[in-house]
Amino acid sequence: MPVDQGYDEDDDKGESNEGADRRFGDFDCPECAANNPYDDKFGNGDEVRCYYCGGEFLATVTDSGRLKLRLL
Ligand SMILES: [Zn+2]
Structure with missing residues (x-):
């Protein structure tokens, strides 16, 4: 029985994927x-x-995990 080799696990390490929950x-x-x-x-x-x-600043985290601070 042939093994399906077409499946590659996408294991992208290095970048944080925490996004807005960071x-x-x-x-x-x-x-x-x-x-x-x-x-x-x-x-x-x-x-x-x-x-x-x-x-005092309001912290906002973008979808890509970048921190933005807005003066209150
Ligand atoms: Zn300061």
């Missing part, structure tokens, strides 16, 4: 460029505050 452990402040580590990870729809300038 959570972040730190962020770079858009206002003062300081790096803020976050012990409690944050993700899409969470509000974060910069420890340096006090700015």
